[in-house]
Structures are given as structure tokens and as C-alpha cells.
Amino acid sequence: MKIxxxxxxxxxxxxxxxxxxxxxxxxxxxxxxxxxxxFPGALRGNHxxxxxxxxxxxxxxxxxxxxxxAPGSEHTQSKNxxxxxxxxxxxxxxxxxxxxxxxxxxxxxxxxxSRPYDSKDPDSFAWQIT
Numbered sequence: 001m002k003i004x005x006x007x008x009x010x011x012x013x014x015x016x017x018x019x020x021x022x023x024x025x026x027x028x029x030x031x032x033x034x035x036x037x038x039f040p041g042a043l044r045g046n047h048x049x050x051x052x053x054x055x056x057x058x059x060x061x062x063x064x065x066x067x068x069x070a071p072g073s074e075h076t077q078s079k080n081x082x083x084x085x086x087x088x089x090x091x092x093x094x095x096x097x098x099x100x101x102x103x104x105x106x107x108x109x110x111x112x113x114s115r116p117y118d119s120k121d122p123d124s125f126a127w128q129i130t
Contacts, residue, residue, distance in 0.1 A: 001068040001095050003079065006057070006086040017086045019055075023112075026090050027055050032113035038064075038101040044109075045098030046130060049123045052115035054091040060084065062103030069096035069129045076129045096129040 010016040031052075038044060045067070058064055060083035067078045071094035080102075081087060091097050101107050115123060 001092065001097065002090040003066060004088055005081075006088050008086065015086075019057075019088065023055055023088060023090065027053055027112055027114050029114065030112050031116040032111075034111050034113075034117075036109040036111070038099065038107040038109065040101055040104050040106070043098060043100045043130065046096070046126060046128050047098075047124050048096045048127050049091070049093055050125065051093055051123050052113050053093065054089075054114070055112040056089040056091060056097070056099070057110040057112070058087045058089075058099070059108035060087060060103075061107070062105040063101070064107055065100040065102055067096075067098040067100070067130050069127070071095060078130075096127040098130045100130070 006017045006019065008015050008017060036044065060081060062083050065078055065080050066089060067076055069076045
């Protein structure tokens with residue numbers, strides 16, 4: 001899983017962020033887009049996707065902790081980040097991932113997915129990595 005900070009190209013009017021071309025090459029066609037908020041103390045994830053690629057974009061005002069585990073591994077890795085910042089995570093199929101908000105301010109998330117959500121053909125499977 002690749003994690004990187006998205007450069008702020010803002011000016012006196014406010015912040016402005018754009019994804020690098022690498023993200024568009026990674027995801028291919030965007031088939032699903034969804035948004036979430038992580039309140040302080042919240043943990044989301046602890047799952048993997050069998051088929052879809054996912055770009056998770058986080059707007060971090062305070063703190064964030066990101067967890068990931070490679071397919072077939074028993075070792076979870078994690079990294080803490082201190083905001084304000086915008087982060088992107090490129091999640092390959094099979095990689096377990098979870099995100100925690102240890103801070104005092106909400107975290108915004110946008111997720112871009114290579115496959116649409118389909119309740120008749122689920123692609124999200126629980127994997128307790130934290």
C-alpha cells in the first residue's frame with residue numbers, strides 16, 4: 001500500500017489539492033465514489049477487497065493513524081500523521097486496511113474505487129488487522 005501527502009497548491013483564497021496522475025493510472029476507470037467522516041476516536045476499515053482497487057483520500061485537520069497488512073501476512077504496519085494535510089492511500093486488492101482518528105477533530109474521507117458497490121456480489125471482507 002502506498003501512502004503519500006497531496007501537495008497543497010492553495011493561495012490566499014484557501015487550500016487547493018489535486019491528485020497526481022499516478023492515482024488515475026492506478027485506479028483506471030472510477031466506478032464508485034463515496035464519502036465518510038471519522039469522528040474523534042472512530043476506527044473504520046479492518047477489511048480488504050478481493051477485486052477492486054481503492055484510493056482513499058483523507059482531509060486531516062489534527063491526527064490520523066493508518067494501518068495496513070499485505071496479503072498473506074500476519075504483520076500489521078501502521079503510521080501516524082499530524083495535520084493539517086491531505087493524504088492519499090493507494091490500496092491494491094488483497095491488502096487489509098484500517099484507519100483510526102486519535103485526534104480531537106473529524107477526518108474527512110473520499111474513496112475512489114475501480115469497481116461499483118454491488119450487494120449481490122460483495123467485494124469487502126472483514127480482516128481484523130488492528
